[in-house]
Amino acid sequence: MPCIGEFKLVRVLNIHLSGHHNGDQELAVDLTRISGLFHLIYLKIVCDVCIRLPNRMRGLQCLETLDVMDTPSGTYVPWDIIYLTRLLHLSLPPHTNLLDWSFGDDLSLCRPNHLQDLCISTPPSSDYDHLKRRMYALDYLMYGHDSLKTVKLMAHGSSVSYGDTSKARVRWVLDKLTHHVQRIEVSPHIPVIFCKMHLWDIQHGNLCILKIAVDGLSVNDVDILSGLPALTAMSLYVQKSPNIKIIFCMGAGFTALKYLKLRFMSGIAWLKFEADAMPNLWKLRLVFDAIPQMDQRLDLYSEGDQWTQYRHGNALINIEHMARLREVSAKFEGAAADLKYVSRIGIVSNHPSNAIINVQLVDSGSHGDKRISSTSPESTSCPLHVPVLSGAGAGGEVSWSNIIGAIGRDLFIYCLHRLSRWDYGAIASLNHDFNSVVRNGDIYRLRRKNGVAEHWLYLPCRNLHEWEAYDPSTGRWIHVPKIPPAESSYWDSLAVGTELLVFGDFGRVAWRYSILTNSWTWLADEMNTPRYCFGSASVGEKAYVAGGADSSHSHLSSAEMYDSETHSWTLLPSMNTARFGCSGAFMDGKFYVIGGITSSLEVLTCGEEYDLNWRSWRVIDNIAQGLNNTVLGAPPLIAVVKNELYGADYSENNELKQYDKLDNKWITLGKLPVESKRKGCDMGFRACGDRLIVIGPPNNSTSKELVELHSWTPDKQQPVWNLVATRQFTNKGPFLYCTVMCC
Incomplete structure (x- = not known):
């Protein structure tokens, strides 16, 4: 093979070498001729043998990337690379002596003025003084550097492990102006601890990625970190667990954060994530390397009443609703007995509308890591009742997957279909197979077939982008993830099967929320004729819509059917009369459209009945006579x-x-418990199973931001309404939208 120096015009050089020279410099591979490759732009060397680089590399003025990090100890990088004016990306091997790049006693370093990325491999040395001088020199290398964006310190070989306190640790204070830095990563395997964050809010305004080890975590530290406006990913390795409650508050920064990992090397932290505290967070990981023994009293619960609450199952880690959170996990390491104790008391509380939390309890005893449990319910403060397999070969690992195989998938689904919808989140979290059974919709199809259904009411209380669900059988409220931002006002909604459909921009915008995935998706298959202010009704997996107006505000007589299983729209025969602002209902196996107004603003008192079998419409005169049906009202x-x-x-x-179906007239039963102040536009009226739900402002109330939910089960007696819920209502939409999902 020709000598490497003969490739005079080479621009990219990627060298991988392997061998075994036992670190003998006399047998090192000679790469000194690289200094003559004046056109070289990219140089990377990966090897496990000793190499000899040139003593001078100043002539490589085209070089932009130099990566020799994955080379053995003893690889010497000449100091004159600081004069490579085009050098952008620099990765250095272990034992690189940054002090060689200084001039004079004050460490006033020359430096490549255009360097953007600096990555240094740190050797497994425990020499405290040497490491401290290296970090001191690195400070000066970063000082006043206008182009430096990335700084990485990587562990090389068998360096300090997590939580190893046997080796001295250097406390690094970034007290130099490094406001251009966007990424700082310091491996927790090297003995470097960050401290004194109180300067960071000024110096690191452009910081996007932060991965460091810290001695502790205080409320003040959280405030400083929350003020980093560009921070999108953060991993903190905390040596000492905080002895106070750390609360991540709503509206207190972290506006750009998407990934957060907190690893505590000792003890359990007392953490609370308030609702929407990190509005854009996608992934949350919590790791605890050691937990207190089950009979040991935690310092942070020094007050007797707090310890009593803890012993009664109140969660140490509380995660309230975080709309964009897609993945959340918590890992605990300790003795098996303590882990079972943790699983019993329910140490993590996760809001049911969040993504399912994955909890791992790992026995880190003398026989190595052993998983005790891999899951957690998605409901709040639920203890983990963990069955541990016994017998040879079980290894203490939980496995429910053989249950489906033992009894058969169909029988397994049949056993689950009569459970409450509230239980499905916990079941789905047990393992991948259970998750698949719940999330693919088979259970809901069987429920529909056997007439098993629960009715949840959906309505946007805050604004048209934030919906909530209400379960009248339990009185629980469930947060629904926010609709993705869109420049549109939403005018109509309907629930069908396991989906909630919301329409906006005069029917041209449509979003679909699925309870199977707990997420919103764009409804790609829009109506054949997009419309708004239409009448609709649902039965099973199908929804029927009719009337309304199109985007040009022309009143419509057309009708369509939506199938939630196939996500498709089918045209139906048109009604006899075009109508706008009408209502729909499903009764006697037929679809009814009632009321509305014509294009000439005539109020319609008639309705129409659609026969699904005959595919035809029949006009019913005066079916809306006696109900409010005005041009300006609901x-x-x-x-x-x-x-x-x-x-x-x-x-x-x-x-x-x-x-009254026989006499075609309306009979008064009694008074409503709420009173409209906007011609019915601030009222909702829905059927939830066997009960009627009416929503609206309280009678004789002047509050404009409060609604009451009242329930009554028809029993051929005068209505006696029960107040079931009161809710703050700040939605400024044109109507009080609400719909009922039956599944």
Whole structure:
């Protein structure tokens, strides 16, 4: 092979060498002729043998990347590379002596003025004084550097391990102006600890990625870190667990953060993530290398009442609703007995609307790591009831996957389909197979087939982008992830199957929320005729829409059917009359469209009935007579319970009415418990299973940001309404949108 110096025009050189010279410099591979490759732009050397670089490399004025980090100890990089004016990316091997690049006693370093990325491999040396001088020199290399964006200190070989306190650690204070740095990574395997963060909010305004080890974590440290406006990924390795509660507050910074990892080397931290504290966080990882023994009292619970709460199962780690969170995990290492104790008390509380939390309890005893549990329910403060397999070969590892194989998938689904929807999150978190069974929708299809259903009410209380679900059987509220930002106002909604559909921009924008994935997706298959202010009703996996107006505000008579299983729209025969602002209901196996106004602003008192079998419409005169149906008011407020049609008359009479099918008229049953202040636009009226739900401002109340939810189960008696919930309502939309999902 020709000598490397003969490749005079080479621009990219990537050398990989392997061999075994036992570190003998006399047998080192000679690469000194590289200094003559004047056109070289990229040089990377990876080897496990000794190499000899040139004593001078100043002539490589085209060189932009020099990477010799993966070379053995003893590789000498000449100091004159600081004069390479085009050098942008520099990765140095262990034992690089930064002090050789200084001139004079004051360490006033010459430096490559255009360097952007600096990566240094740190040797496994425990020489405290030597390491301290290296960090001191690195400080000066970074000082006033206008172009430096990335600084990495990587561990080389068997350096200090996590939590190893047997070796002295250097405390690094970044007290130089490094406001251009965007990325700082210091491996936790090297003995360097960061401290004194109080200068960072000024110096590191452009910092995007931070991975460091810190001695502790205080409230002040969290405040400083939260003020880094560009921070998107952060990993902190905390040597000493804080002895106070650390709260990540809503609206307190971390606005750009998407990834957060906190690893505590000793003890368990007391953490709380308030709702939307990190509005853009996607991934959260918590790791605890050691936990207190089960009979040991934690210092942070010095007060007797706090310890009592802890012993009764109140979670140490509380994660409230975080809308964009897609992955969350917590890992605990310790003795098996202590881990079972942790699993029993429910140490982590995760909001049910968050992504399912993955909890790992790892036995780090004398026989190596052994997983005790791999999952956690997604509901709040639920203890982990962990069955541990016994017998030879079990190894203490949890496995539920053989359950499905033992009883069969169909029988397994049948066993689950009568459980509450609240239980499915915990079941899905047990293992991958269970998650697949719950998330692919088979359980809900079987529930639909066997007539098993729960009815949850969905409505946006804060604004049109933030929906919530209400379970009237338990009184629980569930946060739904925010609709992705869109320049649109939303006008209509409907629930069908396991989906919530929201339409905006006069029907031209549509989003679909699925309870199977707990996420929103763009509804790519839009209606054949996009519309708004239409009548709709759902039954099973199908939804029917009719009427409304198109984007040019022309009133429509057309109708369509949506299939949530295939995500497709099918045209239906058109109605006899075009109508806008109408309402829909499903009764007697037929789709009814009631009320509305014509293009000439005539109020319609008639309705139409669509026969699914005959695929035809029949006009029903005066079916809306007796209900509020005005040009400026809300569409007729109607709901069907046990195949009977009910209406909410929001006029001055404020009455609940029932439709008499035989005489085609409305019968007054009693008064409504709420009172509209905007011609019905601030009221909702829905059927939730066997009960009616009416939503609106309280009677005789002046509050504009409060709504009440009242429930009544029709029993052929005068209605007696029960107040089931009160909710702050700051939504400034044109209507009070609400819909019911039955699945």
